[in-house]
Amino acid sequence: MASEELPITPSLWPEPPPKEKVEEYLAELEKGPWPSHVTELKKTKYPVYIYGMGLVAGATPWATSAAKAPGIYSGVLSRMSHPWTRITPPVFEDHARVLIPSAQVFTTTLLRFLIEASRRYGWGLLQFIGGTGDVVINVDREKLIDLDIFLRRIGLDIGGSGDVMRNTVSCPGPLLCPYAIYDTLKARDFTYSCLIDWATYPQFPYKIKFKYSGCPIDCLKAQARADYVIIGTWRGAPDIDDEKLRQWIEEGGDVEELVRSCPTRAITWDGSRLSIDGSKCVKCMECIRRAYPAIKPGKERGLTVLIGGTIKSRSGPKLAKVLIPFIPLPSPDKLEEALMTVFQVVRDRIVPKWDEEGWRRERVGDTLIRVTWQRFLRDFAKFDPDLAAKITKATPTEPYYSYGITFFNMSEEQKQKYLEDLRKAMETWQ
Numbered sequence: 193m194a195s196e197e198l199p200i201t202p203s204l205w206p207e208p209p210p211k212e213k214v215e216e217y218l219a220e221l222e223k224g225p226w227p228s229h230v231t232e233l234k235k236t237k238y239p240v241y242i243y244g245m246g247l248v249a250g251a252t253p254w255a256t257s258a259a260k261a262p263g264i265y266s267g268v269l270s271r272m273s274h275p276w277t278r279i280t281p282p283v284f285e286d287h288a289r290v291l292i293p294s295a296q297v298f299t300t301t302l303l304r305f306l307i308e309a310s311r312r313y314g315w316g317l318l319q320f321i322g323g324t325g326d327v328v329i330n331v332d333r334e335k336l337i338d339l340d341i342f343l344r345r346i347g348l349d350i351g352g353s354g355d356v357m358r359n360t361v362s363c364p365g366p367l368l369c370p371y372a373i374y375d376t377l378k379a380r381d382f383t384y385s386c387l388i389d390w391a392t393y394p395q396f397p398y399k400i401k402f403k404y405s406g407c408p409i410d411c412l413k414a415q416a417r418a419d420y421v422i423i424g425t426w427r428g429a430p431d432i433d434d435e436k437l438r439q440w441i442e443e444g445g446d447v448e449e450l451v452r453s454c455p456t457r458a459i460t461w462d463g464s465r466l467s468i469d470g471s472k473c474v475k476c477m478e479c480i481r482r483a484y485p486a487i488k489p490g491k492e493r494g495l496t497v498l499i500g501g502t503i504k505s506r507s508g509p510k511l512a513k514v515l516i517p518f519i520p521l522p523s524p525d526k527l528e529e530a531l532m533t534v535f536q537v538v539r540d541r542i543v544p545k546w547d548e549e550g551w552r553r554e555r556v557g558d559t560l561i562r563v564t565w566q567r568f569l570r571d572f573a574k575f576d577p578d579l580a581a582k583i584t585k586a587t588p589t590e591p592y593y594s595y596g597i598t599f600f601n602m603s604e605e606q607k608q609k610y611l612e613d614l615r616k617a618m619e620t621w622q
């Protein structure tokens with residue numbers, strides 16, 4: 193090909209836009225009766241003009257940077273104005289990730305402290321990030337250590353970035369939700385009290401995420417998003433309160449529809465009495481959602497622990513699979529004991545072995561596919577052979593059990609069986 197036919201890329205980066213154009217663009221974003229983020233940003237020390245340059249040029253105005261802060265090993269992210277902006281001297285933008293209370297519930301006192309921290313050490317700007325559950329404080333580089341000391345004094349830490357345990361997330365659980373089988377908030381706090389070093393000091397091949405869902409509805413979608421997933425569940429059938437069920441029917445509850453809604457036909461109605469076959473119940477929560485509080489999670493409650501869910505990773509998206517099928521939780525005050533069982537497997541066995549054998553930037557879900565599920569249970573979880581065999585052979589019709597690998601990684605035989613099971617399930621639901 194002749195050189196004149198080659199596509200010409202004049203520059204990877206744009207020219208800085210004219211000042212008037214940037215100001216005009218930002219002014220446009222302040223028009224109208226609705227709140228304007230530009231107006232609000234102008235009340236802080238945030239460099240709004242640089243932000244406007246990026247918008248006009250259609251390119252990020254930020255380049256990566258690094259802030260030195262002895263004693264802070266995780267949780268600080270740094271940027272500087274990109275060379276294409278030609279801003280001299282460059283403007284630095286550092287922000288700290290703060291590990292916040294469970295379920296993102298703040299007392300007004302704590303919020304006032306965070307505002308105070310932001311004004312005293314930073315730009316007067318706080319960001320609340322829903323997905324990761326972080327609070328981010330923009331901070332002056334030379335005041336990073338002072339901010340860290342201030343946050344520690346009010347019981348908070350900076351951390352959760354890099355190859356660490358990322359911000360641990362719990363659903364609101366008993367705070368807002370009647371279905372909660374265990375106290376997800378307490379479980380999350382307990383995780384930090386046992387594993388705070390994991391969140392503040394990078395030490396692993398890649399990141400680790402814990403998520404706590406209070407019931408099998410799994411509002412957090414933890415099964416698809418976390419390396420270690422703890423879900424509240426129960427054994428046997430949901431619990432029926434006959435008196436409340438009678439009231440529910442009197443108030444217009446459609447019992448025939450309730451029976452039909454069960455995907456495994458576990459519910460029967462003989463015209464006067466509702467019964468549920470616990471051996472068929474897959475804990476889908478459908479009947480409970482329809483008829484709560486007449487139908488509730490069963491009385492024999494506990495935790496199921498899953499491992500290896502990710503959306504983005506080496507071997508693609510995958511659901512977490514059952515590691516520990518059921519840890520009994522006979523009463524709420526046994527939660528810490530139950531969690532210690534989880535930590536004895538995860539903290540004392542799996543993570544040290546994954547640290548040793550995991551490849552760089554390999555989530556634990558990818559490691560267990562690489563080393564095989566059987567070997568993982570034997571050498572990483574150190575389960576005895578009987579338990580490992582039981583977990584490996586669990587059928588996909590049981591709640592949260594899966595083949596342990598993503599569909600695309602299944603053998604042809606497994607794929608066919610999976611599709612056949614799915615087809616049967618679809619017929620049942622119709």
Ligand code: SF4
Pocket residue numbers: 363364365369370371372373405406407408409410411412
């Ligand atoms: S996961 Fe269950 S307990 Fe938690 S908020 Fe959702 S429905 Fe409620």
Ligand code: SF4
Pocket residue numbers: 430453454455456457458459468472473474475476477478479480
């Ligand atoms: S929880 Fe789901 S599977 Fe179990 S009885 Fe209710 S509707 Fe059926």
